[in-house]
Amino acid sequence: xxxLPEVERGRRxxxxxxxxxRIERVECAADAIVYAGASPAEWEALRGRRVLAACxxxxxLWFDLDAPPHPLFHFGMSGGFRAPGxxxxxxxxxxxxxxxxxxxxxxxxxxxxxxxxxxxxxxxRRLGRLLLRAAPREEPPVSRLGFDPLLALPSPRRFAELLGxxxxxxxxxxxxxxxxxxxxxxxxxxxxYQAGIDPRRRARDLDDREAKRxxxxxxxxxxxxxxxxxxxxxYPKGWLFHRRxxxxxxxxxxxxxxxxxxxxxxxxxAWVPAVQR
DNA sequence: CTCAGTGTTCAGTG
DNA sequence: TCACTGAACACTGA
Numbered sequence: 001x002x003x004l005p006e007v008e009r010g011r012r013x014x015x016x017x018x019x020x021x022r023i024e025r026v027e028c029a030a031d032a033i034v035y036a037g038a039s040p041a042e043w044e045a046l047r048g049r050r051v052l053a054a055c056x057x058x059x060x061l062w063f064d065l066d067a068p069p070h071p072l073f074h075f076g077m078s079g080g081f082r083a084p085g086x087x088x089x090x091x092x093x094x095x096x097x098x099x100x101x102x103x104x105x106x107x108x109x110x111x112x113x114x115x116x117x118x119x120x121x122x123x124x125r126r127l128g129r130l131l132l133r134a135a136p137r138e139e140p141p142v143s144r145l146g147f148d149p150l151l152a153l154p155s156p157r158r159f160a161e162l163l164g165x166x167x168x169x170x171x172x173x174x175x176x177x178x179x180x181x182x183x184x185x186x187x188x189x190x191x192x193y194q195a196g197i198d199p200r201r202r203a204r205d206l207d208d209r210e211a212k213r214x215x216x217x218x219x220x221x222x223x224x225x226x227x228x229x230x231x232x233x234x235y236p237k238g239w240l241f242h243r244r245x246x247x248x249x250x251x252x253x254x255x256x257x258x259x260x261x262x263x264x265x266x267x268x269x270a271w272v273p274a275v276q277r
Numbered sequence: 278c279t280c281a282g283t284g285t286t287c288a289g290t291g
Numbered sequence: 292t293c294a295c296t297g298a299a300c301a302c303t304g305a
Contacts, residue, residue: 006283059284074285076300077282091283092283094303095304125300125301127300167294168295177285185282267282267284279305280304280305281305285300287298288298
């Protein structure tokens with residue numbers, strides 16, 4: 001469930017399925033990669049703990065428990081939370097989840113609660129990670145993150161300063177989690193499109209007007225996506241999101257402008273030359 | 278069979 | 292330190 005809106009959706013699911021409940025049993029899948037940070041034996045420490053809250057910064061998601069260690073989740077490219085009876089999101093690059101199947105395919109950890117409820121993390125591609133932290137906010141990876149656009153968007157002035165300090169290409173800067181935590185490939189392309197900025201421009205070359213516009217659009221896109229619970233079919237019709245996939249040469253925006261696909265910083269970048277300068 | 282894909286990290290270069 | 296590249300990780304679905 002990779003970018004900020006999808007992770008926030010996961011946080012909300014966790015809030016309703018786990019917050020206030022005591023963990024009765026922890027089941028770990030046999031997966032040395034996803035458990036590279038902390039072994040299943042260490043996860044046993046969660047048994048008997050109560051979940052106080054589900055927290056998020058950028059794409060990192062963790063639980064505040066009544067005692068450490070606190071579990072910290074990263075969904076990678078294809079991870080997410082599931083609860084019995086939920087309706088799973090379909091990701092552009094994710095597996096097909098069958099709602100009726102339980103436990104879901106690719107489950108990595110199952111948290112069983114005292115009331116019989118359950119919360120599961122799934123991850124088909126195994127690029128996600130499960131960590132345990134004494135103080136999640138104070139330690140890496142969370143401590144290394146930049147601002148969260150939903151929780152702590154910098155002032156227009158500060159945002160422009162941050163851009164002015166970097167010579168890197170703007171698309172790459174937006175993907176840097178130490179700059180804007182939670183922005184991923186489609187959000188970066190979406191906001192550059194909506195702000196009318198060529199993704200190949202250098203960050204420090206944007207003027208104050210462009211910086212201001214980019215910041216406003218970043219907030220607008222993230223707030224909108226979160227407000228519809230990351231269900232992409234509810235994103236506004238005009239968004240590039242709906243038309244950026246597939247790398248077809250004939251791709252066009254809702255307005256009829258041609259969409260080009262190039263590579264920037266190793267990531268596919270969809271952009272609209274007629275609109276982005 | 279091949280390859281792209283909502284991500285991160287690390288090694289190496291300049 | 293910064294900017295950038297390439298590779299690695301891993302696996303599904305088109």
